[in-house]
Amino acid sequence: MVKHVVMWELKDKETKAEVGAEMKKRLEALVGVVPGLLKAEVNTGFAGADVILYTELESREALAVYADHPAHCKVKEYVHSVICARTACDWDA
Numbered sequence: 001m002v003k004h005v006v007m008w009e010l011k012d013k014e015t016k017a018e019v020g021a022e023m024k025k026r027l028e029a030l031v032g033v034v035p036g037l038l039k040a041e042v043n044t045g046f047a048g049a050d051v052i053l054y055t056e057l058e059s060r061e062a063l064a065v066y067a068d069h070p071a072h073c074k075v076k077e078y079v080h081s082v083i084c085a086r087t088a089c090d091w092d093a
Contacts, residue, residue, distance in 0.1 A: 001038075001093045002057045004066075007049035009085040019082050020044035020051045026075045027053055034069045036062025049087070056093070063090060 008023075010016055024042035031040050039056040057063050066072055 002060055002063050002090060003093045004053075004055040004057060004063060004088070004090045006053040006086060006088045007045075008051045008053075008079070008083040008087075010050040010082055011084045012082070013050070016044055016050055023051050023053075023079060023082075026078060030066075030069075030071055030075065033071045034066050037066055051083075060092075 010019055012019070020042070027042050028040045031037050036058040037055060038058060039054075041054045043052055044050060045052055055066075057066060
């Protein structure tokens with residue numbers, strides 16, 4: 001299993017609740033759509049990052065599929081339109 005975490009800073013802090021909710025809806029909906037994506041959990045942070053994604057995937061190969069999957073790429077378009085910074089970390093679990 002691979003765990004994948006992404007933390008984002010939003011361009012507009014005033015809309016954090018609304019944007020965070022939209023990111024949550026779109027990213028969590030990828031479970032069952034992207035092969036090998038077992039879990040996706042999105043939350044807004046109260047210290048540090050504005051929005052955090054935690055995912056579990058079957059394998060490193062599944063992570064590669066997730067990265068390039070058309071449904072994920074469509075979500076990334078939205079995410080990139082509302083963020084100003086991104087940090088990610090992957091590890092074998």
